[in-house]
Amino acid sequence: MASLGSIRRDFAPWANPDEKPFIRFENVTKSFGSQTTAVDDLTLSIYEREFFVLLGPSGCGKTTLLRMLGGFEQPTSGRVLLDGQDLSGVPPYRRPVNMMFQSYALFPHMSVEKNIAFGLKQEGMPKAQIGERVQRMLKLVKLEKYASRKPHQLSGGQRQRVALARALAKRPKVLLLDEPLGALDKKLREETQFELMDLQQELGLTFVIVTHDQDEAMTMADRIAVMDAGKVLQVATPAEIYEAPNSRFVAEFIGNINIFDGQIVEKTGSAARIRDKSGTEFQIALGSNAQADGSAGLAVRPEKLQITRERPADAVNAIDGEVWDIAYMGDLTLYNLKLDDGRIIKISTINSRRRVEDALTWHDRAWVSFAPDAGVLLTR
Amino acid sequence: MSRPSPSLLSRVVIWVPYLWLLALFLAPFFIVFKISLSQTAIAMPPYTPTFGLSEGWEGLKNAFNSLSFDNYLWVFGDPLYVKAYLSSLKFAAISTVLALLIGYPLAYGMTRAPENLRTIFLMMVILPFWTSFLIRIYAWVAILKPEGLLNQFLLSLGIIKQPLIILNTDLAIYIGIVYSYLPFMVLPLYAALEKMDHSLVEAAQDLGCTPIKAFWKVTFPLSLPGVLAGSMLVFIPAVGEFVVPDLLGGSSTLMIGKTLWAEFFVNRDWPVASAVAILLLLILVLPIVYFQRVQAKARESEV
Numbered sequence: 066m067a068s069l070g071s072i073r074r075d076f077a078p079w080a081n082p083d084e085k086p087f088i089r090f091e092n093v094t095k096s097f098g099s100q101t102t103a104v105d106d107l108t109l110s111i112y113e114r115e116f117f118v119l120l121g122p123s124g125c126g127k128t129t130l131l132r133m134l135g136g137f138e139q140p141t142s143g144r145v146l147l148d149g150q151d152l153s154g155v156p157p158y159r160r161p162v163n164m165m166f167q168s169y170a171l172f173p174h175m176s177v178e179k180n181i182a183f184g185l186k187q188e189g190m191p192k193a194q195i196g197e198r199v200q201r202m203l204k205l206v207k208l209e210k211y212a213s214r215k216p217h218q219l220s221g222g223q224r225q226r227v228a229l230a231r232a233l234a235k236r237p238k239v240l241l242l243d244e245p246l247g248a249l250d251k252k253l254r255e256e257t258q259f260e261l262m263d264l265q266q267e268l269g270l271t272f273v274i275v276t277h278d279q280d281e282a283m284t285m286a287d288r289i290a291v292m293d294a295g296k297v298l299q300v301a302t303p304a305e306i307y308e309a310p311n312s313r314f315v316a317e318f319i320g321n322i323n324i325f326d327g328q329i330v331e332k333t334g335s336a337a338r339i340r341d342k343s344g345t346e347f348q349i350a351l352g353s354n355a356q357a358d359g360s361a362g363l364a365v366r367p368e369k370l371q372i373t374r375e376r377p378a379d380a381v382n383a384i385d386g387e388v389w390d391i392a393y394m395g396d397l398t399l400y401n402l403k404l405d406d407g408r409i410i411k412i413s414t415i416n417s418r419r420r421v422e423d424a425l426t427w428h429d430r431a432w433v434s435f436a437p438d439a440g441v442l443l444t445r
Numbered sequence: 446m447s448r449p450s451p452s453l454l455s456r457v458v459i460w461v462p463y464l465w466l467l468a469l470f471l472a473p474f475f476i477v478f479k480i481s482l483s484q485t486a487i488a489m490p491p492y493t494p495t496f497g498l499s500e501g502w503e504g505l506k507n508a509f510n511s512l513s514f515d516n517y518l519w520v521f522g523d524p525l526y527v528k529a530y531l532s533s534l535k536f537a538a539i540s541t542v543l544a545l546l547i548g549y550p551l552a553y554g555m556t557r558a559p560e561n562l563r564t565i566f567l568m569m570v571i572l573p574f575w576t577s578f579l580i581r582i583y584a585w586v587a588i589l590k591p592e593g594l595l596n597q598f599l600l601s602l603g604i605i606k607q608p609l610i611i612l613n614t615d616l617a618i619y620i621g622i623v624y625s626y627l628p629f630m631v632l633p634l635y636a637a638l639e640k641m642d643h644s645l646v647e648a649a650q651d652l653g654c655t656p657i658k659a660f661w662k663v664t665f666p667l668s669l670p671g672v673l674a675g676s677m678l679v680f681i682p683a684v685g686e687f688v689v690p691d692l693l694g695g696s697s698t699l700m701i702g703k704t705l706w707a708e709f710f711v712n713r714d715w716p717v718a719s720a721v722a723i724l725l726l727l728i729l730v731l732p733i734v735y736f737q738r739v740q741a742k743a744r745e746s747e748v
Contacts, residue, residue, distance in 0.1 A: 137647055157650040170648035174666050183662075187653030235652065 076287060078112040085149070086110035087271055088134065088239065093143035095129050095295075103129040105295035106143070111273060116265050118282040119275045121292035122318070127275045130292075131241050134273060135164045148238065158187075163237035167244040169228035171216040177203075177227050178212040184235040202230040205264070222253050229261075233268070240265075242274040246281060258284050279319050283307070291315045307366075309352070312445050316364045323370070323410050324443065325363040332358075336437065339363050343406045347382040350438040365440035367413040370433050372400055374425065380434035386410065388429045400425070402433055474726075481719035482512040492716050516720035526704065526721060530728065533701040536615075536690075537683035540622040541630075544679045545672065547623065548630035552671075553664075555631075556638040567635070570628050582621060582692050589617055589693070613695035621689035622679075629678035637671025638664070670743045677736045681729050701725055 078084040088111040095104040103126040111117045119127040132138045133145055136157035145152045152160065163184070171180050181202050185195045203209045206226035216224055225245065232240055245261070246254045262285050265272045276282055282289050283303045290300045291314070299311045310316035313324065327341035332351070339361060340346050347363055376383050389409060390401035400412040410433055425431055483492040494508035520526045555566045573581060588594045589612040596608040611617050641664065649659035687702030694700070701721065708718040 135647075135651060137650075156655075157647070158653045158655055164648070164651045166644045166648055168642060168644050170642060170644040172645060172648070172663060183649070184652030187658070231648075231652070 076114070078115070079110070079288065084112060086146075087113040087115070087148060088273070089146040090130070090133075091144050091146065093130075093133065093140045093145060095126070095133065095138060096141045102295050104133070104140075107295070107297055109290060109297055109300065111271065113271055114269055116262065116272045116285055116287045117274070118286035118289045119273065119292060120279060120282040120289050120318075121277065123277055125292040126295040127277075127292050128243060131164070131243055131273060131275045134239070135162060135241050136160045161237055162239040162241055163232040163235055164241040165228050165232040165243065165245055167247060169216075169224050169248075171224060171227055171231070173216055176213050176215055177208060177219070180216070180227055181231045181234050183231065188235065198234060202234050205233070206230045221248050221250075222257070225249060225257065229264075233264075233270075237270070239271045239273060242272065244276055245274060246276075246278075254281070255284075261285060283319070291318060293318075309441055310364070310443070313362060313364075313443050316441070316443060321367050321411050321413075323365050323367065325365075326360070327363065328360050329358055337442070339442070343404065343408075345384050347440075348437045349382075349440060349442060351442060352438075362443040363440050364443050365435055367399070367411040368415075369439040370410070370412040370435050372402065372412045372414060372425065373432050373434065374423070374429070376432045377434050380432070381437055382439075383432050383434040384410075385430060385432045388425050388427055388431055391425070391427065400431075402431060477719045478723055479512070480715050481516055481717075481723050482514065483716045484511070484513075484515070485714045485716050490715070491713055516716045517724070519717060520720050520724060525699075526701075529699045529701045529704040530724070532699040533684050533686075534728075536618060536622065536700060537680050537686075540619055540626070540683050541676050541680045543619060543623045544627050544630040545676060548627055548634055548675060549668075549672070551627075552631050552634035552638055555635055556641075563639075570631050570635075573628065578625065579688065582625070582688055585617070585621055585624065586612060586692060589620070612693060615694070615698065617693035618690050618698060618700075621693040622683050622686060625689065626679040626683060629682075630675035633674035633678065634668065634671040637668045637674075641667055670740065673736060673739060677732060681733065684729060685725055 090107055090109040093104055093107045094102065096102045105126070107126075107130070109130075119130060121127045129138055133140055134147075134152075136152070136155060136159075139153070147160070147162070172183065175183070178199055181199045182195050185198060190198070199212075200209075203212055206229055208223060208226055208230070211219060211223060211227075216227065219227065225248070229245070232242075242261075246257055249257060258281060261272070274285065283306075286303055288300055288302055289306050291298045291306060293314050299306060299315045301309075306315060306319055310319065310322075316322045316324070325339070325341040325345075325347065327339045327347075329337050330340045330346070331338040335351050337349055337351050338346050339349055341363070349363060371377070376385070384404060386402040386404040388400060389403040390399075392399040396416060397413050398416055400414070402410045402412060404410060412433055480492055483494060485491060486493045494511050496505060496508050500507075551570075555563055555570075558566060586593075590596075591608040591610060591612070593612070595611070596605070599605045600608065611620075645663050645667070646656075646659050649663045650656065654662055685702050685705075686700065687706055690698050690700040690703050691706070694703075705718055705721050705725070708714050708721060712718075
């Protein structure tokens with residue numbers, strides 16, 4: 066069976082209509098004052114054991130959504146449900162969720178150990194049990210040697226681990242993470258992404274994570290909710306988000322994409338022909354967008370395009386231009402092809418061979434071609 | 446060499462503050478210290494010995510030999526002074542606690558106010574400094590006296606039948622000191638509370654603390670440097686306070702500042718007055734040294 070992109074694992078409760086959502090936002094609106102609406106009539110379901118990522122540019126309302134789940138903000142209207150229970154009016158200290166703050170919010174006057182034990186102490190857990198749990202948490206995040214250090218004596222990565230251990234110590238039903246890797250450098254961030262995923266699998270927890278970093282979201286998420294201006298634009302698996310974005314915003318926010326704007330001139334069954342502004346016609350498989358009509362954008366990712374010196378004989382869709390820029394990245398080479406009407410098309414090719422005969426260079430004429438199912442039709 | 450030696454310039458720059466301290470702090474201190482070792486005399490100036498070169502080297506040596514610690518023994522031997530010291534410390538300590546109890550909620554409220562209001566509140570705390578301290582204390586006399594504003598107000602409301610006697614009591618001194626030094630408490634507390642990351646309180650609540658518990662577990666411990674700084678800034682000047690007990694306190698009020706003044710201007714006993722002043726300085730230096738140590742420690746742990 067053909068599917069969109071790779072399948073991470075056999076886990077898709079959202080596809081099962083009998084499955085009950087674990088967390089549910091129902092028509093949630095949050096306004097600050099009369100001017101700003103951070104979250105706008107939003108409905109969203111998150112399932113148990115899901116690694117759920119809220120992704121969007123800054124100010125899109127993703128953090129506000131997370132804070133409403135944590136109890137630090139109250140919805141202006143609508144309600145938030147956790148495991149079937151309405152959370153309205155439940156203060157943060159009575160919610161079975163814990164949050165890892167963007168700044169980590171480690172208590173500077175307490176040692177690593179005391180920080181991790183803090184939540185357990187508030188619960189009134191017996192001392193011996195607290196000690197045992199703290200040890201287990203320290204082991205989990207590999208910080209056994211740092212138990213008596215103060216937060217300011219730790220590196221950024223270590224602080225992040227302490228914050229994680231502290232939030233996990235109480236065994237919350239849901240762990241909320243606000244830009245958990247934002248303060249780490251690139252290499253550490255990549256390592257930590259996989260660690261977080263392993264941890265989530267191991268503990269069987271529901272993770273809701275906020276990030277503005279699309280790579281982070283793509284790597285870790287079971288599903289991603291792409292947000293903009295207080296609304297959720299698309300909720301789907303990373304592969305669906307990438308290969309079948311439902312809107313221009315989602316398509317452009319995740320990865321690189323070329324969009325040919327034009328008019329649908331002919332529809333036959335599941336195929337259509339679209340004429341772009343310069344008059345070039347493309348054939349396209351309609352896919353899920355069968356009712357599309359009128360003006361639309363044909364969106365094709367750079368790696369779905371082929372670039373050649375001559376027009377391939379069997380090419381269905383092809384357009385020519387001048388090689389404007391070449392960026393050699395090692396594993397990939399990125400080409401910018403300037404069409405005769407001035408538009409720039411981005412193409413990426415994998416360098417699967419070490420030597421290339423007759424390589425394209427600056428100001429060469431070249432053809433770019435793609436299959437009918439290489440692109441997605443965007444109507445909004 | 447084509448340019449002047451930089452070390453000379455930098456040395457001069459470094460020495461300016463030292464010279465300042467030397468001329469305006471250390472030199473007067475030694476003069477007072479020297480007077481405290483002298484004997485009172487009916488003369489001009491009213492103490493002996495005076496150092497001069499008129500009697501030559503021998504005279505100078507005699508003058509040195511006649512210095513003694515008698516005045517300190519006198520001060521320690523007279524229960525009046527000891528009582529005055531203890532009473533001053535008590536007034537200062539209670540005033541400091543009162544200022545903390547009033548100043549902390551005030552500073553906390555200010556930091557939680559919207560940002561544009563904070564500056565206004567801060568101005569309101571600083572504003573009294575624009576009026577003379579003396580005038581403000583005289584204003585309190587007008588408020589607290591038996592026929593003053595406070596009593597008139599309470600009488601007109603029918604809350605009291607007889608005017609309250611507040612002026613010339615210890616209560617008036619507490620009111621005066623707390624009023625005068627409250628800004629010194631509020632400002633360091635405000636600074637300490639304002640730089641605190643609010644997500645720490647949210648984290649405490651997230652981990653199961655009620656807001657009140659979160660305050661005592663997180664906010665208060667983290668504001669301790671501010672509490673200490675504010676307390677020192679109130680306590681130290683309050684111990685030696687003279688104007689407030691003189692204008693608002695009764696004739697029986699015993700505070701070292703008043704005693705010092707009486708010794709100097711009424712008894713004209715400069716040497717004893719100087720000894721009293723030096724001892725007061727020593728009493729205050731100890732908490733300052735302690736305070737600086739704590740601050741240095743706090744700075745160390747912040748790095």
